[in-house]
Amino acid sequence: MTDTDHTPVLHPAIEPLDWGYASSREAADLVKISERYGLFVDGDFYKPASKRYMTSINPATEEPLAEVAEADEKDVDRAVTAARKAFPGWAKLSGAERAKYLFRIARMLQERSRELAVLETLDGGKPIRESRDVDLPLVAAHFFYNAGWADKLEYAFSGLKPEPIGVAGQVIPWNFPLLMLAWKVAPALAAGNTVVLKPAETTPLSALHFAQIAAEAGLPPGVLNVVPGAGATGAAVVGHPDIDKIAFTGSTEVGKEIRRRVAGTDKRLTLELGGKGAHIVFADAPLDQAIEGVVNGIFFNQGHVCCAGSRLFVQESIADVFLDKLKSRLEKLRVGDPLDKNTDVGAINSAAQLQRIEMLVEAGREEGAEMFQPACALPERGFFFRPTLFTGVSQSHRIAQEEIFGPVLSTLTFRTPDEAVEKANNTPYGLAAGVWTTKGSRILWMADRLRSGVVWANTYNKFDPASPFGGYKESGFGREGGRHGLLAYLKAEGL
């Protein structure tokens, strides 16, 4: 065998192949973004009385996308006046006719879902795969679902003769801009109310494109009004004396402030606030599925999710195995360009939010928790943060108590179901919880004891217009979605 040469021969004519990453980028020009947007009041776009404009940027590039009117008190008053004027006609319209407007809007949203998905990703930083496959389908579904209620309200709550409340002031967050609009606008209009909506400061564009769609659908002027702005605009909506109902989704801190502002008034109020979701994995769980559930629970939408499963509780006997699996799964996450269809984790919504995440992660390290981050490269521009896993976390750590609203998971362990329940409930929040186990009786036992508005068993982060969503404790009150969600927009004798 000595005469055989085993040295591999490289053919000089073949260059080494580069198996590097090939992106699959959605075209940004699928959506036409205007240079400037006004307020949408009484069926048309207007320049703001405030004469002020804010710049909405793409958080993935930090480049400006458009100038957007910033509504002041006078602008809000104009919108409320338009909504008040439109209310009697809209409320008197038969439910079947109101339904048809909403069905029409649902169809137009479906027709234009691709451009709206791109817009949502450009303005907010979320991966196009999520805005395309989650946000937009749900947005249309919320309008379609609630449309069908408009002429069936008398069957929704036995013994009641429901009526619309009046003008609804709705203040929504930046994490699911168009979906939060749908959660609020669809049931409000189905029930016969008119709306003044304030989209979030950093993500106003999809609400303004939606207003255009509503106008094209022939929605009567004044039924929907959109007043972009920051906190001061929101405060003007909340404080306006001619608004009958306030619906807010956002932080617990601002929610408490709103509760104080409407104290002693007859304004109806629903609040969907923060969370610190517990994701509980028992030793008998299907581990590979649970890994996917846990990853989806905290890294979906960069963790900018009020119901994110941000506290992981693993049963002690499988903690090492599970965390090893989880770390190797995290290494596979693709972080980067939100327009790339392969991206799992997109851009953090704003510089301010990135700072808050960094501050709380630093607090986690200082308090002695052990941090793991996959070795992924981040884009040079834009706001990005690596998926982060903390182990060795104790219940008193800030990263186990405070909502981070970012891609940061805090891991704790437990031994018994009782201990899991006690630790999971040890928070002022109560929005969502997840349980992974193959034992059916244990799922129901846990579901009874977890003090949270949603319990996902052997799944996580599932949403549907037919499914009520909302919190216990400091996660707010009232429900959105389903039959229960209508109640926030109805009044009746006996309520």
Add this chain to the structure above:
Amino acid sequence: MTDRLDVRKTYKLFIGGQFPRSESGRSYPAVDGDGAIVARVAQASRKDLRDAVRAARDAFGGWSGRTGYNRGQILYRVAEMVEDRAGTFSEQIRIGGASKRQADREVAATVDRLVWYAGWCDKFAQVAGNLNPVAGPFFNISAPEPVGVVGVVSPPEPSLLGLVSRMAPALVPGNTIVLIASYQKPLPAVTFAEALATSDVPGGVVNILTGDPAELLPWMAGHMDIDAIDLTGAPADQVAPAEEASAENVKRVVRTATVDSQSPYLIAGFTETKTVWHPKGQ
């Protein structure tokens, strides 16, 4: 003239199934329609309120964990105990200025209201909950759960029917209660506590404080371990500050138009809706 001196009742608080005096050592006069003092009742303090909240929290797990059927039987038993004391209640309501006819009618309505709510205990979840037809292979169900510890301000009047009308809907789904009785007409509330104590209602499930709402309500509204407050019976000028204080732990606030109505939607005001998802598959 009889040669026997009657034995008068001491009107005390009802906390954790016990009848303590106020830790503050205070009492205040209860007067009749003419302003004459008929008895002195305990005047609860902030500390009594805190003790009552602790008792209510301790009792919550047990009470909410009972079956609706069992809670229904206990509420029905409360109705029996009120009926049994109908004469005493009627007399005490008359002290407040009502005629015998009015007082008897209020007692009868109170008993009937308790029976009505007793029957809701094992039915409310069926009416308030439902399966949700989601677009995917999931079992998805929404059902009401008790909100936790509820603070109730009883209306000044009707002193008995008002108290029971505010208390019963909170009790049905399994909440525990700290209740401030009618300040002006406190006697029926204390006798009602005695009826509760003989009704198999576990200690701490209902705690009744006699005292001044102006003093107690700010603490109740701001207490971090009370989950909901019913301000329907609160003095009008105290509603706004109480609602402001309620923001501290995002309390659910109930305010209805009438103090003594009955409706399953009043029960709903003291519940949370929990939605549970589970995949379907082979």
